[in-house]
Amino acid sequence: MTETAASRRISIFDTTLRDGEQAPGNAMNPRQKLDIALRIEALGADFIEAGFPASSPSEFEATRLISRNLTSARFTTFCRAVRADVDTAVRAGGTDRHQVQIMATGSDMHLLHKRGISRQQAVDEVADTVAHAHALGVEAVSVGIEDASRGEDELLRGIALGAVEAGATCFVVADTSGCNLPQEYAALITRFRGWLPDAIRIATHCHNDFGLSLANAVAGIEAGADEVQATLGGIGERAGNTPLEELAALLTYKGEVLGMHTDIDVSAMYEAYTALRRVIGLEEPRNKAIFGTYAFGTAAGIHQQGMLLHPATYEYVEPARFGRERSLLIGRHSGRAVLRHILDELDITVSDTELTELYRTHIAERAGGDCEDISVLKDRLAGQLLGAALPAAA
Structure with a gap:
């Protein structure tokens, strides 16, 4: 310039x-x-x-x-x-x-x-x-x-x-x-x-x-x-x-x-x-602007729903511009939108009842308090659902 x-x-x-x-x-x-x-x-x-x-x-x-x-x-x-x-x-x-x-x-x-x-x-x-x-x-x-x-x-x-x-x-x-x-x-x-x-x-x-x-x-x-x-x-x-x-x-x-x-x-x-x-030997901070581990990541369901439809809804600073990648993290605050997104990518159709059960077991009541990358949940769902019976509704 x-x-x-x-x-x-x-x-x-x-x-x-x-x-x-x-x-x-x-x-x-x-x-x-x-x-x-x-x-x-x-x-x-x-x-x-x-x-x-x-x-x-x-x-x-x-x-x-x-x-x-x-x-x-x-x-x-x-x-x-x-x-x-x-x-x-x-x-x-x-x-x-x-x-x-x-x-x-x-x-x-x-x-x-x-x-x-x-x-x-x-x-x-x-x-x-x-x-x-x-x-x-x-x-x-x-x-x-x-x-x-x-x-x-x-x-x-x-x-x-x-x-x-x-x-x-x-x-x-x-x-x-x-x-x-x-x-x-x-x-x-x-x-x-x-x-x-x-x-x-x-x-x-x-x-x-x-x-x-x-x-x-x-x-x-x-x-x-x-x-x-x-x-x-x-x-x-x-x-x-x-x-x-x-x-x-x-x-x-x-x-x-x-x-x-x-x-x-x-x-x-x-x-x-x-x-x-x-x-x-400096540990990477989680929340630091531009360089933080999760500076371009979110685990909040409302944010994930918007970003899946259009990243700019919650992402003013673009990660790719800074050599970074956005990340969607799965945690207890994630919603059904990210679950539907994964299932669509896997080309799996489920009923509302089945979606609710998947949400309960994999998100709302997921064991452990830490977040995991969306790819981890995707792999787990693929292993569970492709060729396998869905879990029974509670």
Whole structure:
């Protein structure tokens, strides 16, 4: 899809391998990170955050591998506002297609309780590190403002203006603690858009502590942000980050309403997510949007009746579009419609009395509480009814 006046292209920054990987239980070795990076690149991500090279030899090696193997996406390294971190990042990945992301301290709470430095020191260290990155030959330097959602405008504006003067090309406005409402986050992005030249990119980075990471990211891009930082499956610190698949799905279906689009290949996302789950040992959730086991499944009789007549009655998001399949599950809430559907497929005709008995024994009073796939019931009915007498009515 080409960008038009009515459709603004939103850049995608994937932080699965940094923010996602640093959360408990999500550790990956360098080769595993490379595999996931290549899968994310194939989806069409614009930037892939390789990790924090100065933090460990493993992160350094992962950055080295990713920087040498990506062919279309740019890679990003995470650095503190310390020259030595940038030196290490450049040694790991060089400068070609390399975006260095420098973390700024964005709130008085963090300055006082974590850093023990003044506002001016926070402004100065970021500007100095940005300038140092440019001196090393890095053209794209991003400033990620930690806890910006609880930051004071005087501090945030000072960081922004100082970093722009030093050569920063992008600002990441982080709702680090996931505390913002969408309207609060939108207002914050609006203020940053007013402080910064139009040529400077703004990215969202939203955490999901209130379940609002997607809503906040959308509010941010509606307010003028150009890019969304997201992760596959929404993995990340605490409750996670903006889920890439939910953002891509939303822009696929509501892009015209929002006047925005991305180039993410939504049909390949589930395969990439499945590979990620295997690597980090993540169980598939049952009810997660787009990627949940039963995101496109139902056991409710009323829903099944409608979907058998026309899937769109209850299925707004189409599973095939995302590499998924719809599933009809048989459980105690299923109705006679699904039973009639199976019998029609088997070319079996039964009386109303016989249908009632089949419904009672196979659905209403079925042993066990778990649902089963419709194909299992179909096989069982075929074995029972084809060439066999029907059960007697109760």
